[in-house]
Every structure is written in structure tokens, then in C-alpha cells.
Amino acid sequence: MKAQVVVQTGDRKLELTEHEVPRVTAGTALLAVEACGLCGSDVEQYKGAFSAKGIAAYPLIPGHEPVGRIVEIDADAARAWGVKAGDRVAVEPHLSCGLCRTCLEGSYHLCKEVRPTGLPAYGFLPLDFGHGLWGGYSTYMHLVPRTVLHKIPDEMPIELATQYQSLAAGVRWAVQVPKTALGDSVLILGPGQRGLGAVIACCEAGAGQIIVTGLRRDRHKLDLALALGAHHTIVADEEDTVERVLSLTGGRGVDVAVDVVPAATQSIVDAVGAVRIGGTVVIGGVKGGTSRVSLDSDRILFREITIKGVYSQGSPAYREALRMLVENRYDLARLHTHTFGLEEADTALRTLAGEIPGAEAVCVSLHPHQSPPRSQS
Numbered sequence: 001m002k003a004q005v006v007v008q009t010g011d012r013k014l015e016l017t018e019h020e021v022p023r024v025t026a027g028t029a030l031l032a033v034e035a036c037g038l039c040g041s042d043v044e045q046y047k048g049a050f051s052a053k054g055i056a057a058y059p060l061i062p063g064h065e066p067v068g069r070i071v072e073i074d075a076d077a078a079r080a081w082g083v084k085a086g087d088r089v090a091v092e093p094h095l096s097c098g099l100c101r102t103c104l105e106g107s108y109h110l111c112k113e114v115r116p117t118g119l120p121a122y123g124f125l126p127l128d129f130g131h132g133l134w135g136g137y138s139t140y141m142h143l144v145p146r147t148v149l150h151k152i153p154d155e156m157p158i159e160l161a162t163q164y165q166s167l168a169a170g171v172r173w174a175v176q177v178p179k180t181a182l183g184d185s186v187l188i189l190g191p192g193q194r195g196l197g198a199v200i201a202c203c204e205a206g207a208g209q210i211i212v213t214g215l216r217r218d219r220h221k222l223d224l225a226l227a228l229g230a231h232h233t234i235v236a237d238e239e240d241t242v243e244r245v246l247s248l249t250g251g252r253g254v255d256v257a258v259d260v261v262p263a264a265t266q267s268i269v270d271a272v273g274a275v276r277i278g279g280t281v282v283i284g285g286v287k288g289g290t291s292r293v294s295l296d297s298d299r300i301l302f303r304e305i306t307i308k309g310v311y312s313q314g315s316p317a318y319r320e321a322l323r324m325l326v327e328n329r330y331d332l333a334r335l336h337t338h339t340f341g342l343e344e345a346d347t348a349l350r351t352l353a354g355e356i357p358g359a360e361a362v363c364v365s366l367h368p369h370q371s372p373p374r375s376q377s
Contacts (some may be wrong), residue, residue, distance in 0.1 A: 001020075002019065002138045003133060003139045004138065006137035006342050006345045007060070008060055008062050009057045009058050012273060012346075016342060016343050019127075023302060024142075027080070028144055029083075031066065031091065031142075032069050033068040033368045034067050034069060034158060034161075034369065035067050035162050035366065036063040036368065037364070037365050039194070040194070042062060042123075044288045046062070050182075054118060055118055059126060059136065060125060060127060060134065061132070061135030061137055062123050063135040063138065064137025065135030066090075066091045068088065068141070077143070088240065088315075089150060090150045091143070092150070094109040094121045094148075096120070096146055096239045097111055098111045098146050115129060115271055122141065123135040123136060123137075137342060140340075148165070150318050150322055153371065160325050160328060160336075163325065163335060166363065167332075168201040169193075169313055170321075171197070171201040172313050172316075172317035173260070174186060174188065174201050174282070176317060178282050180202060182207075183206065184207050184208060184256060185196075185210075185252075186254060187226075187228075187257040187275070188205050188210065188262065189241075189285075190259065190261035190285055195260045196228060196335060198260065200332075201320075204339050211252075212233050213234045213241055213261075232248055246274070252276050255275055256268075256278070259285050264287070269294075271283075280305070281306065283310065337360065337362045339364060340364070340369045341366070341368075348365075348366055351364055
């Protein structure tokens, strides 16, 4: 059997082709991809930032946010994962060995033993590694042992299901890692999918004040942030972020600052300047080739600021995200703006990147088993 796949062969170079579907063997399964969400890191990968840093090597099948149905599954995998053929699942991207010190200490998402170089995750491994059918930009994916799956209800609209990773990022990065508590003030730098996911997670945690930054061109996202529960927004290319935050917090600064801005590094400087004495800065925005930033280390030292890097989610965050998606108290379908077929992958990525005038994208997904017309909801 052949899978229809999108292969990235170079920077900004995608090809629609076919790939052999490997047989299901011990501990593995075959997934029919219903949809694959796109995030900011897909855009950075498309532009070549990850190839330049050795995180990904061409050719490869991108896509690390797949949702689909189990078509065929080995008995051992069915017992280990608690799923069966026909079940609808969301796939955690990271591949882990389960035996190294990192895995045994509970940080399986940081395991590097599956592949010595690059990122050991679905959507990032090259075609010459194993069976090659690693990414969600495909009609089928082969799931290997120790894949982590989460069941999702059959009745959940696909527009919700594809948001499982962005919402899980908000849960872990804005709440679980910084230990955001009832009444805390939180600054979220960046109003993209993960920034909006952070707004929702902070609302769930009972944050007392949520401030979101964006650019002039992000007005539609900043409006969404307010509709989801943010208290204030800051237009960073029109206002001084730090001054405005200090004004809103009575000069104290926020308890937590979460940077989810892609590419630009000024948001990290702003986060350090806007957080209170003893506060926490969480850095989750992938900067690509511009990741170097100049910080006043004495400011960090004398104010005892904690700075924490994050880049993935983890099962506890996924479980909370899926719970919120099932409950859907925030009407999250409105975040899904664009649907594309596999043959439109290039357009989908450029839409999410803001390269299509007037598109105003928030959440974008590819639907491999259909070729839907471009849509905006």
C-alpha cells in the first residue's frame, strides 16, 4: 500500500509524492491521518531554520501534530497503548527509548537516544531513518513502540481536535512549569496558537491578571485573547511593553512571563524587564537562526529571577488539554481559521506565516484524506 505524502526536500521546497506503507510488526500500528495541525515550528522548519541547526535533515515528511484513526495495530501495541483498531487518537510527537537516564527520570520528551543527531520526533526524522513514514503530512503514519497516544472522542469536531498540542503547550508552559497559582499575574508575549493556549490555561488556573502582547498586524489575535479571558493587551510595536506592564501591575511586575514569540528575541528582554522580583520567565518561542540575545545578568541575579526553557508538552499537559477540548467552555472552534489539503501544504504554511495578505490565520490544519477548499471560519 502507498501513502500520499508531502516531502520537504530543501528550504521552502515541498513535493507531493507517494511512500511505501511499512507492515505492522510487533509493538507498532498504522494510523490513518485525519488531520495534522500546523504550528510556528512548522513554519521555521519550512523556512530552513531547523536544517541549519542540525535539528532536521532533508528529505523528510513534516508534521508533528497528527490526529487520526488506528487502521491496524499489533496485539502488543494494543495492550501497551490501551487502544484498538478504529480508535481515534492524538499522537504525542516525541520518540523515546524508555531506558536512558533522561527517560527514567521522567523527562521522556527530552530523550535523544532514538537518534543520535537531530530531533527524535515525528515530523523531524529523515526518510533514510528506519521506515521513513514519520510525519503527519501524509495519509498514513507508522507508529513505533513507545509512541504515546491519547484517545479523543469520535464526536469531537476536527477543528477542536487539531488544537491538542497548542493547548497542551499553554498548560505546561504557562501553568505547570512556572507553577502559576490562583490570583497570579501573567504576561504572555506572543498571541499565536500557543499564546492563546496559555491564556486559556491561565484562566483555568485562576490567574488574577493576564496580559498579552502582539504586533499591530496581530490585532485579530489580540482581540481573540481578550475574548478568551485576557484582561489587557499590548501592541508591542506601538507601546513600551515593560513600561505598560509596570503600569498595569502598580510597578511590581508580573509573577510569570511566558515568551512564545517566534524568531524575534526582544520579547525575552521584555520578559526579564517585566517580571517581578523573584518571578519566573518561561521561554518557549523558537527563535531559529536569531536565538542569541543580550541580557543584563546582574538584573537577573539581584532580582533572583528564574528563567526556564521549554519546548514540549508531556502527558499531564496533554490530558488537561484534551479535558478542556472535550468540555469546550471557551468555544475553541473559533480559533481554527484555515483548512487545506495535502497538495496545498505550501500555501498552508505561508498562510500561517502571515505571507498571504488578509488571511488572518490562527489555527491551520492539513487534511490528508481529502482535498477541501481553502476556508476561513
